[in-house]
Amino acid sequence: MSHLDDLIGRLDRALADADAALTASYPGDRGVRQPVHTVYVPGDRYDEKTVAQWSAEAGQVLAEHAASMTDLDAGVLDRVRAKLAAEPIEDLRIDFEDGYGNRPDADEDAAVVAAAEALSATVRDGSAPPFHGIRIKSFEAPTRHRGLRTLDLFLGELARAGGLGDGFVITLPKVTSVEQVTAMVTALSALEVAHGIEAGSLRFEIQVETPQAILGSDGTALIARMIAAGSGRVTGLHYGTYDYSASLGVAAAYQSMEHPVADHAKDVMQVAAAGTGVFVSDGSTNVLPVGDPDAVLAAWRLHSRLVSRSLARGIYQGWDLHPAQLPSRYLATYAFFRDGLEVASARLRAYVHGGDSSYLDEPATAAALAAFVLRGVECGAVAAGEVESLAGIDLAKLAELARRRIAA
Known part of the structure; x- marks a missing residue:
């Protein structure tokens, strides 16, 4: 066993409790839509x-x-x-x-x-x-x-x-x-x-x-x-x-x-x-x-x-x-998601398929872009076909990018 293998093993054992606590306390997305x-x-x-x-x-x-x-x-x-x-x-x-x-x-x-x-x-x-x-x-x-x-x-x-x-x-x-x-x-x-x-x-x-x-x-x-x-x-x-x-x-x-x-x-x-x-x-x-x-x-x-x-x-x-608050709720919500749809989709297309872009997006930003578009789809502001046309990805890929795990 090399010195590096020995060191890795020691650190894995030392951090095992912290790793388990992090996973338990911060499981991430739970795989369900959030209502607006x-x-x-x-x-x-x-x-x-x-x-x-x-x-x-x-x-x-x-x-x-x-x-x-x-x-x-x-x-x-x-x-x-x-x-x-x-x-x-x-x-x-x-x-x-x-x-x-x-x-x-x-x-x-x-x-x-x-x-x-x-x-x-x-x-x-x-x-x-x-x-x-x-x-x-x-x-x-x-x-x-x-x-x-x-x-x-x-x-x-x-x-x-x-x-x-x-x-x-x-x-x-x-x-x-x-x-x-x-x-x-x-x-x-x-x-x-x-x-x-x-x-x-x-x-x-x-x-x-x-x-x-x-x-x-x-x-x-x-x-x-x-x-x-x-x-x-x-x-x-x-x-x-x-x-x-x-x-x-x-x-x-x-x-x-x-x-x-x-x-x-x-x-x-x-x-x-x-x-x-x-x-x-x-x-x-x-x-x-x-x-x-x-x-x-x-x-x-x-x-x-x-x-x-x-x-x-x-x-x-x-x-x-x-x-009477429902119209203003949905008008504001839909405008928010539609106003940002084209830019978010273009950035996702560049991230997934490559090509020219004025943004150099990292995985965390790509996840945020995908989550934004996915929320728009889930509330009805955006159609699935629009996402496929603008971003070149289907809803399954969008959910994957958004780090949406499948609900148990």
């Missing part, structure tokens, strides 16, 4: 017709005001119209937290069962959004018991009615400690057993709405430890614009997705989630596109700007709270 938004609907207002109603309302408001938006690209507008008709909501959350409020147990129990029955029916007939689930009340002491009761009832009904699918996710709000995440893992394990659900299949998102999630009393970024405490069940980190801003003393008039405290929180979230396979979502704007035409257009301009800003910062998801 999460729509919140109060639990007692959700039924089997909700998605169709949102589609109709969004399409109507777009038809009423599209002519006033003179800077719209006709191709983007046509694509958005088609999206609103075919898949208006990518991710639906039936809300039993702030959107529902505190009500007598009997009332919430009845609403939970009705919502679970309705969701199950849409899962069975294929009309449910590709991603869907429930937001329960937090695991803070005053609401913990009610949150667990709601989750138990909801899961029990879904399991009984055949309503649990791959797109199901639970949202845990106002997380203030690593221990709450550990408790959620314990609860999900127990509920899987109780309702005959496949072990380890239930997943959840952490809502970052409190300063404790960003900076713990020991000076550490607790959100990173929360991801680890999730034991592989955490799928997303969702920023809560208004709860978080209010917790830091930001006056109501200045609470916004673009306030400096919001940017700081989301920067920490992005760093904590990088390489873990956990998605990051921005929050919402509470300025709704309702009222007279000027008010609608002003709200759309604000929402579009905020959505575009998040996309440019590498945050590809946000919250929508009203059907």
Whole structure:
């Protein structure tokens, strides 16, 4: 054995634990599409017709005001119209937290069962959004018991009615400690057993709405430890614009997705989630596109700007709270991906096939270019045929370049 072989063996043994820890903590892409938004609907207002109603309302408001938006690209507008008709909501959350409020147990129990029955029916007939689930009340002491009761009832009904699918996710709000995440893992394990659900299949998102999630009393970024405490069940980190801003003393008039405290929180979230396979979502704007035409257009301009800003910062998801926000969500999202399509495709073509290019792209940049184009395809902004024509690669190669691993 040469001295180099001996040295390699010694280093491999010395770094074995670190190698294993890196693989376990940072598995990378988990092989699934990220929705562009999460729509919140109060639990007692959700039924089997909700998605169709949102589609109709969004399409109507777009038809009423599209002519006033003179800077719209006709191709983007046509694509958005088609999206609103075919898949208006990518991710639906039936809300039993702030959107529902505190009500007598009997009332919430009845609403939970009705919502679970309705969701199950849409899962069975294929009309449910590709991603869907429930937001329960937090695991803070005053609401913990009610949150667990709601989750138990909801899961029990879904399991009984055949309503649990791959797109199901639970949202845990106002997380203030690593221990709450550990408790959620314990609860999900127990509920899987109780309702005959496949072990380890239930997943959840952490809502970052409190300063404790960003900076713990020991000076550490607790959100990173929360991801680890999730034991592989955490799928997303969702920023809560208004709860978080209010917790830091930001006056109501200045609470916004673009306030400096919001940017700081989301920067920490992005760093904590990088390489873990956990998605990051921005929050919402509470300025709704309702009222007279000027008010609608002003709200759309604000929402579009905020959505575009998040996309440019590498945050590809946000919250929508009203059907009239869907047009501006998709108009901004589609414009973002289409505006960058030709350049990204040309750089990918040069990277894969060679040829003249003003860019010397490295593998990491090629992965980012491919991920950008793939996101455009997945949300409907870009057609697969366009990618083959512009970049000279098919979707399988695009996913390979984006380092999209095949979901198990």
